[in-house]
Amino acid sequence: FDTHEHPLRSAGRIDAPAARMLLATACDTVQEQVHALAGPNPPQCPGAPPGGVDVAMSGCTLLLVLMIDGSMFVANVGDSRCVLGSAAPGDSATVTAQALSSDHVPSLPNERARIEALGGVVKRGEAARSAEAGPWRVYCSKEPGPGLAMSRSIGDCSAHAVGVSHKPDIREHAISRDDRVLLLCTDGVWDMLSNLEAVRIVAAVLRGCTTDPAGACAKLCGVARRAWERREARIDDVTCVLILLPHHRAETLRAQAAARTAVAAGASSEPQGDLSTTADIRPASIPVPHFPPAP
Helix, strand or coil, rough: CCCCCCHHHHHHHEEEHHHHHHHHHHHHHHHHHHHCCCCCCCCCCCCCCCCCCCCCCHHHHHEEEEEEEEEEEEEEEEEEEEEEEECCCCCCEEEEECCCCCCCCCCCHHHHHHHHHHEEEEEEEEEECCCCCEEEEEEEECCCCCCCCCCCCCCHHHHHCCCCCCEEEEEEEEEECCCEEEEEEEEHHHHHCCCHHHHHHHHHHHHHCCHHHHHHHHHHHHHHHHHHHHCCCCCCCCCEEEEHHHHHHHHHHHHHHHHHHHHHHCCCCCCCHHHHHHCCHHHCCCCCCCCCCCC
């Protein structure tokens, strides 16, 4: 939407409470639409089966990001995570990572208290490859399911009946000139990589002021997937969305203009490497890349 005419703007400034309300309302709307899929007259969705979608035991996480007037609002439902990658102030050679969302898992005291107050049971299941205790999960007191490993989600009607919620946590972050990228990834990435490891992998692809978010996402997901293959008999959902923030894009455009000028002047430049032939970057040996300095 055009924020110059949107009611979120008041006297030329963003109204933070209204922005939070907008994101919370969006989560409510998505949950209502998903629940409608299980109703007697489900809406027609591209690719959906003729009889509708069974959302009693099916669901998903949700991350929403609203960036406006130099501020970033992050709404989170579930255990996907939003991580900000930045250059350290005054030192673009140092990469930093900051989580802008918290994972919603049943073991958190406040989450567990809500679930148990509404009749749910929180306990640990068995790990996939052994009899060891696995993650904390949500169960009905008188039924074997659903065994959901999140305390908040979209869909999952059976789990919502015993305390799982679709209500988001919302954080605000003031975007600085050192902020470069935003990663929105499912837990299949975060179960295998730390926040800093993920940002370093992305920065390694983007170094040299390149704009290849698709290549950076593919690299990150590939590293996470190979880690799953080495450690587990299964592979969890591995999904990544990468957003290049304004200062990274501005520096990239300036570098591209400089490169065109150099080519026009007959100067030579080093060839770019092919991402498809780049050696595997394992978490234990991730190089320390850098983000380009802010303009």
